[in-house]
Amino acid sequence: MSEPLLQVDDLHKTFDRGGRRVRALAGVSLDLARGETLAVVGASGGGKSTLARVILRLVEPDRGRVLFSGRDWLGLGGAALRRERRRLQMVFQDPLAAFNPRATIGQILTDPLAIHRLAATADPADAVVGLLARVGLSADLAARLPHELSGGQRQRVAIARALACEPDLIVLDEPVSALDVSVRAQILNLLHRVQVETGVAYLLISHDLAVVRAMAPRLAVIDQGTIVEAGATATILTSPGSLAAQALIDATPRLIVSPPAPPATPTPDGERKP
Ligand SMILES: Nc1ncnc2c1ncn2[C@@H]1O[C@H](COP(=O)(O)OP(=O)(O)OP(=O)(O)O)[C@@H](O)[C@H]1O
């Protein structure tokens, strides 16, 4: 019944860098339920992005297992992987790097539809307009190129592209750290609203404790490739049990951590205001 959506079990990954071995993951385990948001925080180089990349199957681990809906995710190949891959999407810090610079926003949003044949019956142009509306963007943006959008608009397109695949899980690797503070709140509200509407789960990778506090009830702290502490975000941020968590809190301005978290209230069209 309550089988986790994602189970990560004892992942190990060592990179070879100029003859030197760099241990990025040294036995990482975690669980994520359907519709849940789990944050993974930790200092730079701790292994956060490597963990994300293994889950997204961009990097092969040396050892360990990943189960997705109870199935061996790393063992999937061929047609089964092509069929299942849409269920796991990603939004990265800099969508400009992930978009084809010569493709219009409409094309960028239609690609996943075509690949996953979700819009087999619908008109792709209608699907694009619908996706843009879901992330608070107007239809006329479909004709633009990625560099003709603001950072916040681009991140909305990245979210729309993920949504086109109707995923069960979106891995968010520093999704708002490249954005201005005011835009940041809008994107966090959008992510929250999308989760309420679709029941998608988020694995949120961030070094920003204010973001984590607003988004994720549960938190895992990663340090030198291992999870050193995991539990309720509020508990860990008020009484950290690891040096790594304490160091992150110490590095955060007090004003941001101390007051109660601003509830991520999804104003239905709050993000659409200019
Ligand atoms: N492709 C690679 N080749 C060699 N070393 C790598 C590679 N990818 C990551 N590493 C190393 O693995 C370790 C973990 O890196 P990772 O990018 O996962 O950290 P991170 O927690 O995401 O850091 P940041 O907060 O700076 O993004 C680091 O020491 C990094 O230099």
Ligand SMILES: [Mg+2]
């Ligand atoms: Mg990283």
